Amino acid sequence: MKETISNTVRAEGLIHALPYIQAHRGKIVVVKYGGNAMINADLKAAVIQDVIFMNCVGIKTVLVHGGGPEIEAMLNALGKESRFVQGLRYTDEETMEVVQMVLCGKVNKDITALIQRSGGKALGLSGIDGGLLQGKLLKSGGEDLGLVGEIETVNTQVLEQVLESGAIPVVSSVALGIGDAAGHTLNVNADTAAAQIAAALKAEKLVLMTDVQGILRNVQDPDSLIKQLPRKDLENLKKDGVVSKGMIPKTECCSLALDGGVKKAHIIDGRLPHALLIELFTDEGIGTMIEAEKNA
Amino acid sequence: MKETISNTVRAEGLIHALPYIQAHRGKIVVVKYGGNAMINADLKAAVIQDVIFMNCVGIKTVLVHGGGPEIEAMLNALGKESRFVQGLRYTDEETMEVVQMVLCGKVNKDITALIQRSGGKALGLSGIDGGLLQGKLLKSGGEDLGLVGEIETVNTQVLEQVLESGAIPVVSSVALGIGDAAGHTLNVNADTAAAQIAAALKAEKLVLMTDVQGILRNVQDPDSLIKQLPRKDLENLKKDGVVSKGMIPKTECCSLALDGGVKKAHIIDGRLPHALLIELFTDEGIGTMIEAEKNA
Amino acid sequence: MKETISNTVRAEGLIHALPYIQAHRGKIVVVKYGGNAMINADLKAAVIQDVIFMNCVGIKTVLVHGGGPEIEAMLNALGKESRFVQGLRYTDEETMEVVQMVLCGKVNKDITALIQRSGGKALGLSGIDGGLLQGKLLKSGGEDLGLVGEIETVNTQVLEQVLESGAIPVVSSVALGIGDAAGHTLNVNADTAAAQIAAALKAEKLVLMTDVQGILRNVQDPDSLIKQLPRKDLENLKKDGVVSKGMIPKTECCSLALDGGVKKAHIIDGRLPHALLIELFTDEGIGTMIEAEKNA
Amino acid sequence: MKETISNTVRAEGLIHALPYIQAHRGKIVVVKYGGNAMINADLKAAVIQDVIFMNCVGIKTVLVHGGGPEIEAMLNALGKESRFVQGLRYTDEETMEVVQMVLCGKVNKDITALIQRSGGKALGLSGIDGGLLQGKLLKSGGEDLGLVGEIETVNTQVLEQVLESGAIPVVSSVALGIGDAAGHTLNVNADTAAAQIAAALKAEKLVLMTDVQGILRNVQDPDSLIKQLPRKDLENLKKDGVVSKGMIPKTECCSLALDGGVKKAHIIDGRLPHALLIELFTDEGIGTMIEAEKNA
Amino acid sequence: MKETISNTVRAEGLIHALPYIQAHRGKIVVVKYGGNAMINADLKAAVIQDVIFMNCVGIKTVLVHGGGPEIEAMLNALGKESRFVQGLRYTDEETMEVVQMVLCGKVNKDITALIQRSGGKALGLSGIDGGLLQGKLLKSGGEDLGLVGEIETVNTQVLEQVLESGAIPVVSSVALGIGDAAGHTLNVNADTAAAQIAAALKAEKLVLMTDVQGILRNVQDPDSLIKQLPRKDLENLKKDGVVSKGMIPKTECCSLALDGGVKKAHIIDGRLPHALLIELFTDEGIGTMIEAEKNA
């Protein structure tokens, strides 16, 4: 009889999720996948399951990833020494070749293979494919960062066809160079790529998976998590120093997405197993949700 | 912290269901809805949620219903006395009018309204609409049963269009008379209607919701439930008296469906809340599953 | 030789209809079906033929019906006594149950069955199905009328799919309660329902079948029929008392439809056999036609 | 009151036609247009109306025409003398040029213009367009007839697209030469072209408009018309001399069509105004109907 | 070894054409076919090949033609004497009949047959078919020119369907009369017809094939060809007498097209074999190109 009870609990769990499934079906959610959730094998498996679940219940899910640690490891293995400019790694031709190879050939295909093996359907793409992401050289304070790019145009056609076919597009943050970068491929920030893709697709949500809880009013106090935030409050939080350091670029990506037409941007803690499912399908979100609608 | 844990459990519940969702997506499941599950308000609410959940995860769900108790009550309220033939109620013109009115106007629209109110999309139909079910007078041992019919043809076009549009068809077991019944509508058995609809749609599953546990090897012993059964064993079980009384027509409906191309027929216990979800999305089925494939 | 002549006459009849068929093909016509035309068996048969003819020559026809007399009869049969408020029947829960049952289960399915039997294709729907008609409690001069509703939203998607599939939607004037009526179904006026459906579909025509000739300048004089009328003249006719009593709500429905985008509203005499065909396919209309275009 | 009565009669005329409309909708009917019906202005106007009516009620109508008298007139006007072989006009290059010009440029476009002017939609084609009719030189008893052809292949794609778009294809009996006729266009018999097109389209009906009543058992006796005929009886009628002279090629076209999959072939009297409508939409056909189904 | 070299040269020729193919694919080009290119057999064959090539590489090509010399010849053959008004041939009923017959039946079908024989797919149409070109009587300085028309409306639906099906529409410059020309067909100028069709289709290019090099700054000097020209410069060139005589109506057609939304209009020398291919697929255009964009 024990199993019956437990199955009933499970069934109730599904029913608990039902209103959320009804709300999200048919919507586009762009997930920036990264941090521990991409390193720890158990977390990784859980993310893959979450994404397949999202796809199964009709959410059009786009997975965008970078892969800093894996690039680092490969550069080391190749004995390639890095030069840093303003604390950022200078991306020369050789480094770019490694970046492209690791992101598109290793990280991207590993994620894609995991989804396929778990019974999902995924297509591993990069910004190169179908001209999905096209960019120019990033000018950062006049300093030359080599083949680091900023995205000029997002060609959503490829993504739309893949989503329409029912598959999950997995996208590497590598762009096709145009203008001053013509003839090169470019290293672009994955958070920004995710934000720009979300904006171009007019996604319902952008979800950034991070290794922090979200925006904390007091960094020392885990209970000070800001759960919900209108986009217009971001500037003040920055002025007050609540949003600082590594959280600044994260919130800038959220702003970029929201200003481009995305409804909600989430900064969630990827260290929690099934963080995506908990965020999307239970009665309390996790991390910080920034909303476009509260602006006016 | 308690909620986080509980949410994690919920998320794991969803992940537990994932392989079942993956297996059933895009398939057609015909559910005969009846018994206690249609009378008890809590069970009713649970069935509606189950069906919406099934629809949400991409299962093409058809709900077929009768409504004996409600017909009985209305006949009584109208002071209409019934004549019985071989233990079956004789359906004269006046009775048929009440049957049609109660099934199509009360039971059908109540279910449809419940689904709509719960955020689902349903279309309440009968065998009359679009000529979905067309039948002749049922000849039962030479006795005249009045406007009791047996289905000759199932016109699946209407159902396919409704399923394609993403809505749940809710079907009353009333048929349009043809041949010797031309000009009349007919009272048809809902279990049989469900079985014939499942066969005509080449459904993956027929699920009969009953008020018993399933087929018990020993009716006295609830632990003697036969969980799985090849279709070919049904005859022997009937000979052995394991399948007897009210279970005989149920199994005949299952045979009808399986012989018509349905993969699996289930006799489940509708008295269990969320019996449909437990059957479809957990690791152990409930009730008895009869399989076509084990025939050969 | 007589038959040949007669057939030639018939052929000329078809050719006479040709320009009207060419003009109406592909357009939407919403017919409120009621009055004697729904009671008298011959008239009924003629209306069904007319509607099938309209459908056959490519007119997208929607049939909306009420069913006062049949509801009355059933309430009587059940010994249910009615309470009246301001001359209107108060619709309590029990009465509403009967209204829904009779309209959706008896009248609607009888019409649908007739069309199917005559070789047409019809789908019997109500405002409940697919959330087609959603309404709130009708506030009439502060008096509580029980579950009498007014329509807030018309969800045309279901109708469009049925029309697209080539079938005739037959719609009962029962609505799904929302807001203060959530959890209930509502009794809505069929003329108003037809008008609001016509407006929501941007229909070419709304045709109200009545038991009068149309608007008579002098009620005593059948020759004083107003055949054509710009919508803007309705107010003056009301002031002058030409439009009075039962004609007031009829013309209000016409105004509702015309203001909502319908091109022409017709009040026709359903007591004439084939009134619909005569109106649509011969050189002189019958009844009164009110036109939107003459407003400016 | 007189008009009302007359309109009612008209409406009844439409209703009389309804079952025929229901039976023919969506079917393909190929009409060979010719004889007096193509010369007399009133008959011509009536045929055009008939064809538009057929199109309006959903019959996919293909009009195939020749144009002997017009070709004759043009050859005379040009002072071109004809050579005859076995009683057939020898078609030299110059004659063929005139045939093509008159059929495709005069007759075809005149019919097309008439349909357009009457509110229909037509596309004037020939066997050249889209390779619709491709043929070789006709070998008739070893005698060279010049550019007279027999059709080898019918490319229905063009016709299907035109029918799908809702327009009426009007087809001249001129073919594109292949094989021994490569580089030339060919003069093909319009009856045969119509029969082969009907067969290639698996049409419901082939209708040959002629200047006779149909097949008469006794040519002298107009009352001896054979109204219905199984295809298998044709041979005997030929042996018996009932089918003789000009009727022989007509019945051979019918056989060709029926053997190619057409259901019914009609030889009708085009001298009757609205012969097509009378045949298709009244309770008694005119002329002779030959049926494929009675073969077995 | 010689062949291999020569094949390499051929391959390089294809590659040379590649950027032009990429630029023109999917665009609509309307070609007015006329002059020597329609008389000389070799030029004719070359034009047909060019048009098929254009079609093969994905350019949606519409061919519009007149046929003055052939009409002239037929009028002469028929001994029909012409009356001239202001130097223009007066088109009486009889002349119009010849115009229609020759253009639609001879010239149009000859071109269509040539394309089909060369492996292309073409549909020969006129302004009559599907109501493609509808016009009124042309008022030219108060003088009556008979059935000479000017186009009022272009119904592009037929052309779009033909282009969508992958075939090449070949269009005769004959229009269906409306208004004061109702009941007649009209003789319309082919250049103007091409320009109006190009405008209605929002074509990328209008190409007028002529028997001159293009616009010469000095008519005596073949080296004075104006290769490129903003539309706004046309007026000055006319004032300066550079655009004069027969070039005036040609440039007016170009203006008509450009003002209607066409991007570029070309006046090319049809006496050069493969003038169309050279213009479209090589690095230097031939003739004069007038551009819309340079206006502002």
Added chain:
Amino acid sequence: MKETISNTVRAEGLIHALPYIQAHRGKIVVVKYGGNAMINADLKAAVIQDVIFMNCVGIKTVLVHGGGPEIEAMLNALGKESRFVQGLRYTDEETMEVVQMVLCGKVNKDITALIQRSGGKALGLSGIDGGLLQGKLLKSGGEDLGLVGEIETVNTQVLEQVLESGAIPVVSSVALGIGDAAGHTLNVNADTAAAQIAAALKAEKLVLMTDVQGILRNVQDPDSLIKQLPRKDLENLKKDGVVSKGMIPKTECCSLALDGGVKKAHIIDGRLPHALLIELFTDEGIGTMIEAEKNA
């Protein structure tokens, strides 16, 4: 005048290619890209142009590639020593990681970027994406080769969608492991992958780009090239030693493709610039063509 002549020659080149374009349009051609044509920058650019040209004229082109030299270089750079089994490199986990990374991340994306930059549209895929290529461990004479795989199933759905969208799929020869290889990705031979993809797509042609002329009857004599060959002759040529060494696996791939439904297999010399264009669009093929049809 010189340019005009030269342009005429170019135009004639296009016309020369026309019949070949007409013959190949709409067909599927699978190209195995490899050898010098993938190393030499000029040859590479020429292949990319060829493939874009093929795509532009409507040939559905699939590009399959390996990348031995690049893998070798990366393994060396990483100081990874290789173990050889029967002359074949043993693919351990670490090696496989490099294979996947180099093929999918470097070679594949470089080709895709080149096509995009040249104005084409390409999607870089691997056998992992959408489960395109699924394989097991290759058993070669009982020896364990590590993660070297043989393809079990080709899932053409992804390729068909990409081809349908008008893009060029570029495919890395890496497969998703199933069965005994579950959980791994596999190194598969690119020639074999191309052959199996061609068979699964029922391609018109398989083209293997090699660094040899084709099959030479006498390896010493470049003039002994066998230009055309029925598939059935391959066995004898192998017995006779004409097909030997490296040519054996090439011809086996051709057989695999032809036996799977491909019409023609070509072994061409990729060292010739524009070898693909010359093969497809000129009057003499290059290399050896093996035909399925000559079998019988």
